[in-house]
Amino acid sequence: MLKKILLFIPICLLTLLPVSAQSWASKAVKSLLTLKTFAKDGTLLASSTGFFVGTDGEAVSSYAPFKGAQRAVVIDAQGKEYPVEFMLGANETYDVAKFQVAAQKTTPLPIAATATKGSSVWLLPYAVKKTPDCVQGTISNAELFQEKYQYYTLQLNAEESQINSPVLNENGEVVGIIQPSAGDQKGTSYAVSARFATDLKIVGLSINDPVFRQTQIPMAMPDDAKEALLTIFLASSSVSENEYLNLIERFIKKFPDEADGYVYRARYQVSKGNFSSADEDMQRALKINGEKDDVHYQYADLIYQKEIYQSDKPFSAWTLDKAFSESQEAYRINPMPIYLQQQAQIRYAQGQYAEAYNLYDRLTRSDLRSADIFFAASQCKAQLNEPDMQLALLDSAVNQFSRPYVKTAAPYLLARAQALYNQGKYRPAVNDYNEYEQLMGSQLGAAFYYQRELAELGGHLYQQALNDINKAIELAPTEPMYQAEKASLQVRVGMHKEAMETAQQLIRMSPDLSDGYLFLGLAQCLSDQKAEGVKNLNKAKELGNDQAQSLIDKYAK
Secondary structure: OHHHHHHHHHHHHHOOOOHHHHHHHHHHHHHEEEEEEEOOOOOEEEEEEEEEOOOOOEEEEOOHHHOOOOEEEEEEOOOOEEEEEEEEEEEOOOOEEEEEEOOOOOOOOOEOOOOOOOOEEEEOOOOOOOOOOOEEEEEEEEEEEOOOEEEEEEEOOOOHHHOOOEEEOOOOOEEEEEEOOOOOOOOEEEEEEHHHHHOOOOOHHHHHOHHHHOOOOOEOOOOOHHHHHHHHHHHOOOOOHHHHHHHHHHHHHHOOOOHHHHHHHHHHHHHOOOHHHHHHHHHHHHHOOOOHHHHHHHHHHHHHHHHHHOOOOOOOOOOHHHHHHHHHHHHHHOOOHHHHHHHHHHHHHOOOHHHHHHHHHHHOOOOOOOHHHHHHHHHHHHHOOOHHHHHHHHHHHHOOOOOOOOHHHHHHHHHHHHHHHHOOOHHHHHHHHHHHHHHHHHHOOHHHHHHHHHHHHHOOOHHHHHHHHHHHHHHOOOOHHHHHHHHHHHHHOOOHHHHHHHHHHHHHHOOOOHHHHHHHHHHHHHOOOHHHHHHHHHHHHHOOOOOHHHHHHHHOO
């Protein structure tokens, strides 16, 4: 009788699982793993369970253990340990993460598309080198989120140690991943859709996602080349130099037939002064099939930037003529106006202003016609000493905007104001300075008000000039040049007493400068204080002022 009872017990245990579940349980356990994460000092941060979802080491678990982690490893069901290489995706709200393990071949669990209310499910806990007992339950509710995934309520008792374990259907497909329970309801558990976890992926903007900034485990390169390029572009201003170079190297390894990887690496090499290495990368990029006009354009730009900003570091293979030739080749392959603009910039840098102007002139009749093109053409005419043409082109630049002007018109208004001032057209210059002030407002500094004061002075707008020089002093009270200009203006408009006060303040501020004594002496002479005035003019002469002697000759009689 006892033997019959002993034989009956294992038969009962087997009947806890249906026949189909018995067939997948022993195989499914090979896909389970334990995740361990470590801090920078090597101490254990957290431990969790998870499972493989791909044949090349792709796995899922919870996200929380990765916070603050410098390193992570997984231990599979056979007890073998593998490092975690990259994050493949993460979601903090549902506390799931997808990551890449450095394992050559892994056995993934198949993922169910969905599951319905009332379906039977089995929780498969992690165990080393044995098949664990599955825990059977039922889906009591399935709530839709993000329009295509389910969050399940299960009639199933999951222990805390079983959080992140897979929940499978009778076909051995993963329905969900056990989540921490917010309450203390015995017999009730929750699971997030396994398909949600496996669909997690890295995109170009992921590098700015706070989720990935909370871990030192590197983020994987996106699978799409364009998204990967966006990652590199954004990384240039958000990660360390070593991390940035590492991303470029990983891009080249993943996309060896994409020219952009070599171009990015070439740009990095140029920043380090490694021009020969940069040139080799550009030659590699040119050998790759694809849009070679862009590669020639990038090549020309690299050389141009180097010659402009690192001309003190000679590299005989790179010259502005070489840059121009590369840009011409880009235009020959694909006659885009932007390539002509590049050629114009190169010719301007070479001092070939007439040819540069001709190129810009062509661009004014192209899709690139803009205020910037007219402005660039005006600079060519300025260099060719053709002020009338320069001003006409600046008029065209400003005329690309309509009133009321928007802020993007500001640089062109300022350029025209300065050109008008240089040509002695002071009042029109003041008008443009006024327009510029309206657009820039509080962003303006003392230098602007000083420059407008000079134009107002030239246009005999004395009260406006006094207001502006006072504003310049308010913004830069320790700048002696503005005090000297104010004293000079006050003398000019007959404000001799005020000029003396300003000049005395300038002397206190900068006693070694001659201007304070010059304007004090001049104001005194004009106020019938010639004896004191001549003394101060002589002091200005002693300090090297060239104007002092002529004034001494005039007032010392």
